[in-house]
Each structure stands twice: as structure tokens, then as C-alpha cells.
Amino acid sequence: MKGKTIIIVQGYLDKKWKNSFDGMEFSYEEENTILIGNIKDKAHLHGILNQIRDLNLKLISVNPAE
Amino acid sequence: MLITKLHIPSHGNNIIHRPELSEKLNQGLNRKLILVSAPAGFGKTTVVSDWINQNKIPTSWYSIDKSDNDPVEFLNYIITGIQSIHPEFGKRAITLLNSPNFPSNQSILSLLINDLLQIKLNFLLVLDDFHLITDKDILELVTYLLEHIPGNIHIVILTRSDPALSISKLRSQHQLVEIRSSDLSFSANDISILFNKKLKLKLSIEDSYSLETKTEGWIAGLQLAALSMQGKEDFSKFIQDLKGDNRYIMDYLMEEVLKNQTDDIKEFLLQTSILEQMSAPLCNAILNRNDSQLILELLEKNNMFVFPLDSERNWFRYHHLFADLLKQRLHLREKATVVELHNKAIEWFNTNSMPALAIEHAIETGNFEKSIQLLGEIVEPMWKNGQHAAIMKYGDLLPHELIKKNAEFCLYYAWILIISGQIQKADPFLVSAENITMQIINDKNSSKEDILCNKKLLGKIAVAFAYLFSIIRQSEKAYDYSKIAMENLSEDDPMWFSWGWFSIGMTKTIFEDFKGSIDAYEKALEYGKKSENIYLISTIAINLIYLESRMGLYTSSYKKCTDLLKFMKENGYSQIAKSESSFAGLYSCLAGIESMRSEFEDALENIKTAYGLCKKESNNSFKVVVLTVYSITLYGLGNLVDSLKMINEAEEIIKQNKVAQAAVSIFISWKGFLLIEQNNFEKANHFFKKNGLEFNKEISYIDEHEYCAYALLLILEMKFEEAEILLSKLLIMAQTANRIERIIEHKILFAILYKARGNKEKALTNLIEAMEYAATDNILFGFIYNLDRISDLLNEVYKIEATTKTKIPKKLIDKLKFAIEKKENLKKPTIQLDLSVRELDILKHLSEDISNQQIADKLFISMNTVKTHIKNVFLKLEVNNRTKAIMRAKELGLI
Incomplete structure (x- = not known):
């Protein structure tokens, strides 16, 4: 996956975490946190997904932005 | 190596034993693999280490960190870990691994598995934090290990995500026990026990259920909740507030926990969070204080997610998740303050001889100048210890312009690039390294010491250049550099001196100066032996063996083969010789020479080994040579069918690939x-x-x-x-060219030629000369393969030999007669068959796959006669049907 990507995790994740999610913008919708950003390559995406895993956040979806 | 990584983690007093999990883990004692897969903070490490302690199971524990993504590092830890159980384990593999050139991982592993078989004890090999392994080679290694591991050893993998090993295969073979987050998470009951019995915090049943819902039994969350609750009056209110808050639970709890701490402790926690492992002196240096030991022990006592890494409590670390939470808060501060902390860590690690950790901190703050400077100081020992993957990783990570300013790092990085086939990438680094050293050497202001030092370095750089140019066959350049290498290297450093001679050997081979090349390789071998580097020794010896046999120096080549194998055996490396593909050359040489001497049984044994080894090899030219020697050997043993199969296989390779x-x-x-x-x-x-x-x-x-x-x-x-x-x-x-085996062959051909022309005298002279030449090395193949064409001449020679004197030693005649007799014996069945002309005709028609009636028609004989003939043919060929008859006839070369 490459290009603009939307990642949704459950719950409210404070914007203070931005520096741990390289290049992603934070926004919120209902109960969820929405991370939007340009994914450089596969390794970049996996880095972000690993960070989500390491914090034991609940991943809801990963989608390319149209 | 950080021995702390091999320490079985101990845990606080507040551990809750979990019998249902222990039971499940016990099942793993009959399986190959126990997989504990769950996110951070689910108590994986605690459950497994508690189970081990309770049951006193012998264990080799290895806490992996992300810098272990180097197969050599990884294996070093594994071996050292197992040595705590069985001190004799893996000693040879360690020596091999920690050298600048080492055999394939596969070979090392087969050596290790051999060693494992000696350990009769049941024990566990625990790999904690396995998700940090991303290196493909290591994953392959572990897969191989799982496939071949003896029954008394069980691997336990603790990971945050399922590893890329063949898990499903193990599952279907019932060789796997799995423990996942659903097994590990705390139920309301567990929560109640933890809070009420262990932590003495009075928690109602409803509150336990609320906590279970909110945390989903996540242990890290529960422990942080417990810490937050300390000093609070109304737990129920706290839990209700927690439940009602939509924030990331750890953010919420962390705020509460930090609120409970004094400013002093809070600062300690935040500032030390940059450390992967910490000791009191290190913390003192970073925080400018002197009571860190007390604080660390206090934190441990208060369950502040601090774990000792050794039994002396010298080193500690935070729970990874806790550290992440602290770090995230620290990074909200001025960047400069964080960098300052890292710089202090760099300095401390560097002055305390832990440069690898200093480099990690330098890289983390993007201080690449410092990283390179530190790397330059340790890259040579890293290379010598075989940490190639680590050097490669740093080289790829750091800006190339900076690397080019450090000659030492350039050299070793380039070297590793060359051996991994990235020639073009390596070249500019060597050029920079050469320029830097030349500048210092030519600078009038340089100290004597500096000049001497850089001359040595230049010598090594020149070896790398010579190696590079000989690979791309730029012989002039390779030659120039090998000369520079020898001018600057000396015997004081036998390994590099050996490499220098080796580079000369390589360039002389390109120039087809084989004699000079052999001399250089001999020198290389002499110093290689002084360096005691097994791989260097065997690489040189194999090159030498190949060259000598190419030159026709068979006796010497053969002796070198057997010497090397003996040397490997005496040093306990027989396993390597049998599994390392570079040894295919040696076995094929042995087989080739044995075939020439008509010792086909021995040849077969060796060529089989070579064939097995070269399958893994990507060098097609080499495969063709092995297959051809295989075909020659089989033919010598009278097995024409398989001999043809081998030569056809070789032909296929040539058709599809570029072959030398x-x-x-x-x-x-x-x-x-x-x-x-x-x-x-x-x-x-x-x-x-x-x-x-x-x-x-x-x-x-x-x-x-x-x-x-x-x-x-x-x-x-x-x-x-x-x-x-x-x-x-x-x-x-x-x-x-003084190629004895060819002279023999040509003389025999001359004999055949003169015989055909009716000049028997000249034929005999040539044959006698051929035999005289053959005597030194017992090279008999020319006589054996042309036996049908020269047997009458040979008989004449025997007669001459008996009456007049020739220079042919009696020993050779005996050997030749023996070999001929053997060949005749192989042929005998064919001779005894004694098929008539008619029967041969029948046989040929049989192979055309036509009916008996058709055969009868073609040969103008009756059906019954055909049947009688066929019956006789079957009898003589000792077969019972047409297909077998045809096969046998083909084998015997009848059709």
C-alpha cells in the first residue's frame, strides 16, 4: 500500500502521540481516532501498524483514501 | 554480547500462579514448539518464566532486542545460552561464526544440531520478543531448527505477532501448543485475586467486573490501574471515571500514576525512559545524581514496571510498553533536552566499553557523524567476529557521503558488499578509502605512527580492490592492487598477509600463470594456517586443489584434498566439509583423480557427495563439471544408462545457462x-x-x-x-604445459593411429612412452577407455617388457592388469550372453514396439520361430518381459 491512507483505531488517542505515528494527521469521529497520512512504502505502513499493536490499540480498518 | 539478555527474567512477589496455563504449557514438553502470541502487556514473559521456575525446567532463555537481526549475533546468543546447560555445546560453531568469513548458516546449523544430539537432557530454548526479528535469514534458520530439532528440546516463542515460521504445519503434526491473548487475559476472578489478595487493595466484585470490561483483562492496564489507585480513597469512583472516559486507557492511567509520584521520581522515570537497559552508574551519569541504585530498587519494589536483568541487580529495564508511554511524554519536551540525554548516554556507553549501545543512541538522535566515528573504531573487530549483517545494516542506514569520510568503515562495508555481489556499490567506497589513506601517507605533517597505520590499512584496501577486480576480470588492475597489497602488508598480521597472497594467486590465474598462482596460493595457505581461520584455510586449499588438478599435478592435488579433509576432521569440522557447497569442488577433484586412476568405487562415493553439495550451488559451470565427472565415473563402473543420464543433465544446463x-x-x-x-x-x-x-x-x-x-x-x-x-x-x-595426463592420452591416440596405418613398431613405441608417463601418478584411464583398441598392442608390450628392459615400472603393469581385469569382469555378462545375429535382430525389432507377427513378417520367419527367439533372448538377458528386455539391452549397449 502506498499513497494517502486512512487508519481507524478505537477510542480517543491524544494528539500528543503524533510523533510516534510518523507523518499521520489525527482527527476524531464518534468513538474512534482517525489517522490520515501519506504512506511512503510497505515498511512505513508496517511501522505504523506495529506501533498500534505495541500500544495494544484496537485497529478497526486500514483503507486507501480515494 | 550482553549476558543480561540470557537471564531468565524474575518477577515481583505479586505474581499470580495460573495452574490452567501451567497445565497447557506442560503439554508443550511433548511438542516441538510452544507459541505464546499476544500483544504487549499480556504477561507472556511472566507466565512462562513462572512456569519454568515452579517446575525447575532446565532452560536457555534469550530476550531478543531489535539489534539482534544479524544471524551471527543471533546464533552467538543461542549458543552461549545453551552452553549454560551444556558447556561443550557449539564450541566449534562459535569459532567458525566469529571469523570474517564463515560457512553458510545451513552448515553451522547442521553442526549445531549434531551437538544438540549429544545433550540427553530435556530442556527449553526460549526466544522472548521474537516479533523483533525481521531478518529473513534468521527466520529461515529457526524454521530449519524446528524441522530438525531432537525430541528432548522444545522451543518456546514469545511474540506480539505470529512469526513467519511454518506454524500451521507444526499444528497439523500436533507439534504445537499455543497460548494466545484469550488464554492470558485476566477474568474478573483473577482481577479480584490480584487486587485483594496480592495488592491488598479492597475491590468489590462489581468493580472487578467493571475493570474486566474496561481493560478486557489486559494485565498491563490492570497493573497500571492498581498503581493509579494507590493512595486513593474511593476505588469505585475511580473505576467508574475510568469506564466513562473514552481516552486511550494507558494515557488516562499514566496521568494518574505520574500524579501519584514525587517530582523527583517523575523526572527519573521520564529521563531514563530513553534507555533500553539501565544501571545505577549510567542513570547517575545521565541525571547528574548519585542515588540511582536506591531509586531503581524502590521502583522495582513498588511494581513500577521495572525488572532486574541480572541476579545482582546491576542492570534493569522498564516494561517495553511502560517505557513507550514514558518516552512519548518525554518527547513532548524540547528536542534539545532529549538529545542532551542521549548524548550523555553515548558518552557513558563509549567510556564504559559498550560502543554498540553508544552507536544505537547516536543513530536514534540522528547524530550520524558520531555514529560513523564510533563505528570506525569498532568495525574491524565487528568484521573479524563475523557481524556482517550488522555492518551492512549500518552502511545502508547512514548517509553515504559521511561513510566516505571514514576509511576503516568504507573498507569493511565495501568488503561485505563485494562478497554479497554488490560490486558496483562497493567500488566508490574503496576509492574514498584509498584516497583518505594516501593523503595521510603523503602528508609531510603526518606522524610516523599514523603513516605506518595507514599503510597497513592501504594494504587491506588494496586486497579488497584486487578481489573486486579479479571478480570482474579486470586483470591489469587486479594485478596492480595485489602488488600494492603485498608492499603494505606484513607477516605480523597473518590473516591479511594470507589474503594478500590469495589476491596475487587470483590475479595470476586470470593471466593463466598457473604455476605462479599455485606458488602464491601456497604462501596464502601457509599464513592462513597461522591465522587459524578455518574458512580462509579451506577456501585457499580448495582453490589450490582445483588449480593443481587443472595443471595435471594430480598427486599433489590429491594429497591436498586428503590433507584438508584430515585437517577438518581433526579439528572437528567434518560436518562442515560434508554440508558446505564450496567443498563440492574438493570432492569432485577427488573423484576425477580417482577415475583417472581407475579407482571407480572410491570415485563414485566422492562424486555423489559433490553432486549432493552442488545442487544448492548456483554456479552452473561447476555443476556441469560435477555431472561430467559423475558420468565418467559411472561409465567406468559399467553403468552406461546412468552415465548417459548424467551427461544429458549436464547438456540441459548448458542449453539453458551461460556456462564457462x-x-x-x-x-x-x-x-x-x-x-x-x-x-x-x-x-x-x-x-x-x-x-x-x-x-x-x-x-x-x-x-x-x-x-x-x-x-x-x-x-x-x-x-x-x-x-x-x-x-x-x-x-x-x-x-x-607439461600436462602429463594429456601427453599420455595423445601418445595412446598416436599408438592407435599408427596401428591403423599398419606401422606397428611406431604404435608400440608410443604406447610404451605413454606407459612410462603414466607411472608417476598411476593415470590409467586412457588405457582402460581405449582397451578394445589397444589390447593387442598391450599384450605385445607385456611381452617386450618380459624379455627386454623398458622404463615401465612393474608396479604400473600390475595396476594396469588389475584394472583391465576388473573392466573385463564388468563386461562378462555381455560376453556370456552370446546372442546370435538373429536374436540381436529380434531384439532391435522388439524395441520398435511392433507385434510378434510384424516381426515375423519383417524377418520372413514364422510366428513360432519369433516366439522361440524371444524366449531365448529373455533367458539370456535374464528378464521376463519385453520392456525389461529392451531396458537391459540398452544398458548393455546391444541396441
Whole structure:
């Protein structure tokens, strides 16, 4: 996956975490946190997904932005 | 190596034993793998280490960190870990691993598995935080280990995500026990026990259920909640607030926990969070204080997610998740303050001789200048200890312009690039390294010491250059650099001196100065032995063996083969010789020479080993040589069918790949000979023509081999003039190069030629000369393979030998007679068959797959006669049906 990507995790994740999610913008919708950003390559995406895993956040979806 | 990583983690007093999990883990004692897969903070490490402690199971524990993504580092830890159980384990593998050149991981592993079989004890090999492994080679290694591990050893993998190993296969073989987050998470009941019994915090049943819902039994969350609750009056209110808050639970709890701490402790926690591992002196240095030991122990006592890494409590670390939460808060501060902390860590690690950790901190803050400077100081020992993957990783990570300012790092990075095939990438680094050292050497202001030091470095750089240029066959440059190397290197450093000689050997080979090359390799071997580097020694020896046999120095080559194998055996590395593909060359050499001496049984054994080894090899030229030698050996043993199979396999490789001319030449020579032996002159002629052979063409040393077989064909086709011109040319070439085995072969061909022309006297002279030459190395193959053509001449020679004196030693005659007898024995069944002409006709028709009636019609005989003939044929061939008869007839060369 490459290009603009939307990642949704459950719950409210404070914007203070931005520096741990390289290049992603934070926004919120209902109960969820929405991370939007340009994914450089596969390794970049996996880095972000690993960070989500390491914090034991609940991943809801990963989608390319149209 | 950080021994703390091999320490079985201990845990606080508040551990809750979990019998249902212990039970499940116990099942793992009959399986290959226990997989504990769950996110951070689910208590994986605690559950497993508690189970081990309770049951006192012998264990080798390895806490992996992300810098362990180097197969050599990884194996070093594994071996050292297992040595705590069985001190003799893996000693040889460690010596091999920690050298600048080492055999394949596969070979090392087979050595290790052999060692594992010696350990009769049941024990566990625990790999904690396995998700940090991303290196493909390590994953392959572990897969291989799982496939071959003896039954008394069980691997336990603790990971945050399922590893890329063949888990499903193990599951279907019932070789797997799995523990996942649903097994690990705390129920309301567990929560109640933890809070009420262990932590003495009074929690109602409802609150336990609320916590279970909110945390989903996540232990890290529960522990942080417990910490937050300390000093609070109303737990229920706290839990209700927690439940009602939508924030990331750890953010919420962390705020509460930090609120409970004094400012002093809070600062300690935040500032030390940059450390992967911490000791009191390190913390003191970073925080400018002197009571860190007390604080660390206090934190441990208060369950502040701090764990000791050794039993002396010298080193500690935070729970990874806790550290992440702290770090995230720290990074909200000024960048400069964080960088300052890292800089202090760099300094401390560097002055305390832990440069690898200093480098990690330098890289983390993007201080690449410092990283390179530190790396330059340790890159040589890293290279010597075989940490190639780590050097490669740093080289790829750091800006190349900066690397080019550090000659030491350039050299070793380039070296590793070269051996991994990235020649073009390596070249500019070597150029920079050369420029830097030359500048210092030529600078009048440089100290004597500096100049000396840089001259040595230049010598090493020149070896790398020579190596690089000999790979891309730029012989002039390779030669120049190998000279520079020898001018600057000395015997004081036997390993590099050996490499220097090795580079000379390589360049001389390109120049076809084989004699000079052999001398250089001999020198390289002498110093290589002083360096005690097994891999260097075997690499040089194999090159030497190959060259000597190419030169026809068979006795010497053969002796070197057996010497090397003996040396490997005496040092306990037999396993390596049998599994390392570079040794295929050695075994194929042995087989080739044994075939020449007509010792086909021994040859078969060795060529089988070579064949097995070269399957893994990507070098197609080499495969062709091995297959051809295999075919020669099988033919010598009378197995024509398989011999043809091998040569056909070689032909397929040549058709589909680019193969070195020298290998192709050996193939053409043998394939042509086989066609001649099957009396298929027309096909042989066509085959030679197709490959561009002509009797009056200019012949080079590379393709002269194939012309031997061609000369034989010319004689058999009665083209005597052409044969004579060709043979004279070949003989001169062989004599100039002093290639004994060729001289023998040509003399035999001359004998055949003169016999065909009716000049028996000259035929005998040539044959006697051939035998005289053959005596030194017992090279008999030319006589054996041409036996049908020269047996009458040989009998004459025996007679001459008996009456007059020749220079032929009696020993040779005996050996030759013995080999001939053996060959006759192989042939006997064919002779005894004694098929009539009619029966042979029948046999030929049988192979055309036509009915008995059709055969009868074709041969103008009755059906019954055909049947009688067939019955006789079956009897003589000892078969019971048509298919088998045809197969057997083909085997015997009857059709």
C-alpha cells in the first residue's frame, strides 16, 4: 500500500502521540481516532501498524483514501 | 554480547500462579514448539518464566532486542545460552561464526544440531520478543531448527505477532501448543485475586467486573490501574471515571500514576525512559545524581514496571510498553533536552566499553557523524567476529557521503558488499578509502605512527580492490592492487598477509600463470594456517586443489584434498566439509583423480557427495563439471544408462545457462567420447561440427580437452592425415604445459593411429612412452577407455617388457592388469550372453514396439520361430518381459 491512507483505531488517542505515528494527521469521529497520512512504502505502513499493536490499540480498518 | 539478555527474567512477589496455563504449557514438553502470541502487556514473559521456575525446567532463555537481526549475533546468543546447560555445546560453531568469513548458516546449523544430539537432557530454548526479528535469514534458520530439532528440546516463542515460521504445519503434526491473548487475559476472578489478595487493595466484585470490561483483562492496564489507585480513597469512583472516559486507557492511567509520584521520581522515570537497559552508574551519569541504585530498587519494589536483568541487580529495564508511554511524554519536551540525554548516554556507553549501545543512541538522535566515528573504531573487530549483517545494516542506514569520510568503515562495508555481489556499490567506497589513506601517507605533517597505520590499512584496501577486480576480470588492475597489497602488508598480521597472497594467486590465474598462482596460493595457505581461520584455510586449499588438478599435478592435488579433509576432521569440522557447497569442488577433484586412476568405487562415493553439495550451488559451470565427472565415473563402473543420464543433465544446463568455456570443453570431450563408444560416429561427427571443432583450427588451452575425443574420431573415420596434424599440435601443447595426463592420452591416440596405418613398431613405441608417463601418478584411464583398441598392442608390450628392459615400472603393469581385469569382469555378462545375429535382430525389432507377427513378417520367419527367439533372448538377458528386455539391452549397449 502506498499513497494517502486512512487508519481507524478505537477510542480517543491524544494528539500528543503524533510523533510516534510518523507523518499521520489525527482527527476524531464518534468513538474512534482517525489517522490520515501519506504512506511512503510497505515498511512505513508496517511501522505504523506495529506501533498500534505495541500500544495494544484496537485497529478497526486500514483503507486507501480515494 | 550482553549476558543480561540470557537471564531468565524474575518477577515481583505479586505474581499470580495460573495452574490452567501451567497445565497447557506442560503439554508443550511433548511438542516441538510452544507459541505464546499476544500483544504487549499480556504477561507472556511472566507466565512462562513462572512456569519454568515452579517446575525447575532446565532452560536457555534469550530476550531478543531489535539489534539482534544479524544471524551471527543471533546464533552467538543461542549458543552461549545453551552452553549454560551444556558447556561443550557449539564450541566449534562459535569459532567458525566469529571469523570474517564463515560457512553458510545451513552448515553451522547442521553442526549445531549434531551437538544438540549429544545433550540427553530435556530442556527449553526460549526466544522472548521474537516479533523483533525481521531478518529473513534468521527466520529461515529457526524454521530449519524446528524441522530438525531432537525430541528432548522444545522451543518456546514469545511474540506480539505470529512469526513467519511454518506454524500451521507444526499444528497439523500436533507439534504445537499455543497460548494466545484469550488464554492470558485476566477474568474478573483473577482481577479480584490480584487486587485483594496480592495488592491488598479492597475491590468489590462489581468493580472487578467493571475493570474486566474496561481493560478486557489486559494485565498491563490492570497493573497500571492498581498503581493509579494507590493512595486513593474511593476505588469505585475511580473505576467508574475510568469506564466513562473514552481516552486511550494507558494515557488516562499514566496521568494518574505520574500524579501519584514525587517530582523527583517523575523526572527519573521520564529521563531514563530513553534507555533500553539501565544501571545505577549510567542513570547517575545521565541525571547528574548519585542515588540511582536506591531509586531503581524502590521502583522495582513498588511494581513500577521495572525488572532486574541480572541476579545482582546491576542492570534493569522498564516494561517495553511502560517505557513507550514514558518516552512519548518525554518527547513532548524540547528536542534539545532529549538529545542532551542521549548524548550523555553515548558518552557513558563509549567510556564504559559498550560502543554498540553508544552507536544505537547516536543513530536514534540522528547524530550520524558520531555514529560513523564510533563505528570506525569498532568495525574491524565487528568484521573479524563475523557481524556482517550488522555492518551492512549500518552502511545502508547512514548517509553515504559521511561513510566516505571514514576509511576503516568504507573498507569493511565495501568488503561485505563485494562478497554479497554488490560490486558496483562497493567500488566508490574503496576509492574514498584509498584516497583518505594516501593523503595521510603523503602528508609531510603526518606522524610516523599514523603513516605506518595507514599503510597497513592501504594494504587491506588494496586486497579488497584486487578481489573486486579479479571478480570482474579486470586483470591489469587486479594485478596492480595485489602488488600494492603485498608492499603494505606484513607477516605480523597473518590473516591479511594470507589474503594478500590469495589476491596475487587470483590475479595470476586470470593471466593463466598457473604455476605462479599455485606458488602464491601456497604462501596464502601457509599464513592462513597461522591465522587459524578455518574458512580462509579451506577456501585457499580448495582453490589450490582445483588449480593443481587443472595443471595435471594430480598427486599433489590429491594429497591436498586428503590433507584438508584430515585437517577438518581433526579439528572437528567434518560436518562442515560434508554440508558446505564450496567443498563440492574438493570432492569432485577427488573423484576425477580417482577415475583417472581407475579407482571407480572410491570415485563414485566422492562424486555423489559433490553432486549432493552442488545442487544448492548456483554456479552452473561447476555443476556441469560435477555431472561430467559423475558420468565418467559411472561409465567406468559399467553403468552406461546412468552415465548417459548424467551427461544429458549436464547438456540441459548448458542449453539453458551461460556456462564457462572450460566446463563446456570438458563436457564436449566426454559426450563426444560416449557417442564414439556407442559406435555412433555419424552423431559424434555432427556433435563436434555443431560445437565448431575442426582439425586445423587454432586451439586454445581452454578448449584443447575436447580435441582429444575429436582426434579419436578422426582416426576411427580413417582420416589419418587430419588426425596426425591435430594430434601433433595437441602433443606439443601438452608438452609445453607439461600436462602429463594429456601427453599420455595423445601418445595412446598416436599408438592407435599408427596401428591403423599398419606401422606397428611406431604404435608400440608410443604406447610404451605413454606407459612410462603414466607411472608417476598411476593415470590409467586412457588405457582402460581405449582397451578394445589397444589390447593387442598391450599384450605385445607385456611381452617386450618380459624379455627386454623398458622404463615401465612393474608396479604400473600390475595396476594396469588389475584394472583391465576388473573392466573385463564388468563386461562378462555381455560376453556370456552370446546372442546370435538373429536374436540381436529380434531384439532391435522388439524395441520398435511392433507385434510378434510384424516381426515375423519383417524377418520372413514364422510366428513360432519369433516366439522361440524371444524366449531365448529373455533367458539370456535374464528378464521376463519385453520392456525389461529392451531396458537391459540398452544398458548393455546391444541396441
